[in-house]
Amino acid sequence: MKESPGVVDLLGVLAYAELSAYARMTEDAAVLAPSLGDRVALSELAVTEYAHFRLLRERLAELGADPAEAMSPFVKALDAWHAQTRPGDWLQALVKTYVGDGIAADFYREAARHLDPSIAKLVDDVLVDEGRSQFAVERVRAGIETEPAAGGRLALWARRLVGEALSQAQQVASARPELALLLVKSVGEGQADISRLFARLTEHHNKRMAAMGL
Amino acid sequence: MKESPGVVDLLGVLAYAELSAYARMTEDAAVLAPSLGDRVALSELAVTEYAHFRLLRERLAELGADPAEAMSPFVKALDAWHAQTRPGDWLQALVKTYVGDGIAADFYREAARHLDPSIAKLVDDVLVDEGRSQFAVERVRAGIETEPAAGGRLALWARRLVGEALSQAQQVASARPELALLLVKSVGEGQADISRLFARLTEHHNKRMAAMGL
Numbered sequence: 001m002k003e004s005p006g007v008v009d010l011l012g013v014l015a016y017a018e019l020s021a022y023a024r025m026t027e028d029a030a031v032l033a034p035s036l037g038d039r040v041a042l043s044e045l046a047v048t049e050y051a052h053f054r055l056l057r058e059r060l061a062e063l064g065a066d067p068a069e070a071m072s073p074f075v076k077a078l079d080a081w082h083a084q085t086r087p088g089d090w091l092q093a094l095v096k097t098y099v100g101d102g103i104a105a106d107f108y109r110e111a112a113r114h115l116d117p118s119i120a121k122l123v124d125d126v127l128v129d130e131g132r133s134q135f136a137v138e139r140v141r142a143g144i145e146t147e148p149a150a151g152g153r154l155a156l157w158a159r160r161l162v163g164e165a166l167s168q169a170q171q172v173a174s175a176r177p178e179l180a181l182l183l184v185k186s187v188g189e190g191q192a193d194i195s196r197l198f199a200r201l202t203e204h205h206n207k208r209m210a211a212m213g214l
Numbered sequence: 215m216k217e218s219p220g221v222v223d224l225l226g227v228l229a230y231a232e233l234s235a236y237a238r239m240t241e242d243a244a245v246l247a248p249s250l251g252d253r254v255a256l257s258e259l260a261v262t263e264y265a266h267f268r269l270l271r272e273r274l275a276e277l278g279a280d281p282a283e284a285m286s287p288f289v290k291a292l293d294a295w296h297a298q299t300r301p302g303d304w305l306q307a308l309v310k311t312y313v314g315d316g317i318a319a320d321f322y323r324e325a326a327r328h329l330d331p332s333i334a335k336l337v338d339d340v341l342v343d344e345g346r347s348q349f350a351v352e353r354v355r356a357g358i359e360t361e362p363a364a365g366g367r368l369a370l371w372a373r374r375l376v377g378e379a380l381s382q383a384q385q386v387a388s389a390r391p392e393l394a395l396l397l398v399k400s401v402g403e404g405q406a407d408i409s410r411l412f413a414r415l416t417e418h419h420n421k422r423m424a425a426m427g428l
Contacts, residue, residue: 022240030237040233
């Protein structure tokens with residue numbers, strides 16, 4: 001394989017992220033949606049995540065990697081993230097979908113930036129938003145309008161989502177140095193560049209929070 | 215609408231059956247699959263059920279029906295069926311997928327038999343097997359080979375699945391007489407015809423049990 005050594009790791013973690021997001025969103029839709037229409041709307045997004053998983057699995061196979069093997073180093077961390085951020089209600093589920101997937105997508109895109117263009121494009125394609133934001137943003141804004149006290153509660157929830165995500169990401173980075181290296185390479189070696197990366201991620205996160213009215 | 219009055223009911227119950235099967239199979243795959251490969255294999259089947267749900271939803275909309283309204287009379291019975299037949303392990307999940315979906319499909323096909331051919335074809339299309347049987351049959355047979363005692367336990371499980379399905383079907387039939395009427399029409403009015411229908415359903419069920427080695 002002529003690919004950078006971190007590529008299989010990147011596609012592996014992303015594949016498992018899509019596979020587990022699909023399962024969790026499906027469950028949240030079935031258990032938490034306040035109506036059949038909402039249930040179907042979130043299920044549509046879940047099934048789209050699965051379609052993205054399929055693309056990643058195919059590319060892993062093309063690279064000569066076993067998809068299950070490529071995913072397995074990341075199962076524990078992603079499962080732990082989901083277990084620690086199980087939504088308690090419908091609005092929490094929507095915020096999780098939007099904020100959680102958003103910050104994860106920012107990380108994956110940064111890691112893919114200096115890779116082979118076909119890999120960077122694949123990563124970009126599977127992270128495409130496809131109306132997920134609009135759906136979550138509209139419902140969450142409407143929810144806060146109906147019940148203004150929900151705003152503060154959801155802002156705290158979003159902070160917890162990010163905290164848990166960073167804590168799991170740190171563990172993955174120390175266990176998979178080649179994957180971590182992709183991120184460092186993408187920003188250059190200097191401390192200033194890493195600070196800029198975090199500033200960029202924070203800015204994107206704050207934009208998402210503002211969009212939801214949080 | 216020139217359609218028979220039971221058509222929206224039939225497409226509605228089938229749509230919710232596909233939507234709930236998708237959610238349950240997704241959860242069983244995530245929770246019970248013994249490997250990532252098995253998890254993906256069952257998830258593929260779950261996502262196929264969702265694709266079938268989409269076809270039914272489109273047709274309901276074309277008939278001028280609201281899909282959520284068409285599904286809602288059947289939510290309680292199908293949810294009760296799933297709640298009472300929650301698989302305890304991977305082999306139970308596979309038997310449920312094969313036996314439960316199989317007997318339900320037999321009923322839906324009987325009900326659609328004398329409807330407008332485009333409806334009958336749609337029902338047939340969304341009930342197409344697409345390798346589900348092969349997957350479940352192979353894994354269950356292999357499971358029994360590894361652990362012969364599992365056979366008796368799974369045969370009892372299958373009997374319970376059918377018993378619960380018949381009990382829920384009876385409640386649906388008494389609550390939705392137009393849907394029940396489709397089934398009666400398909401076999402003619404006589405008691406002998408209904409006996410033949412049940413003989414046919416039993417025969418199909420026994421074939422599925424034999425295929426799994428139960």
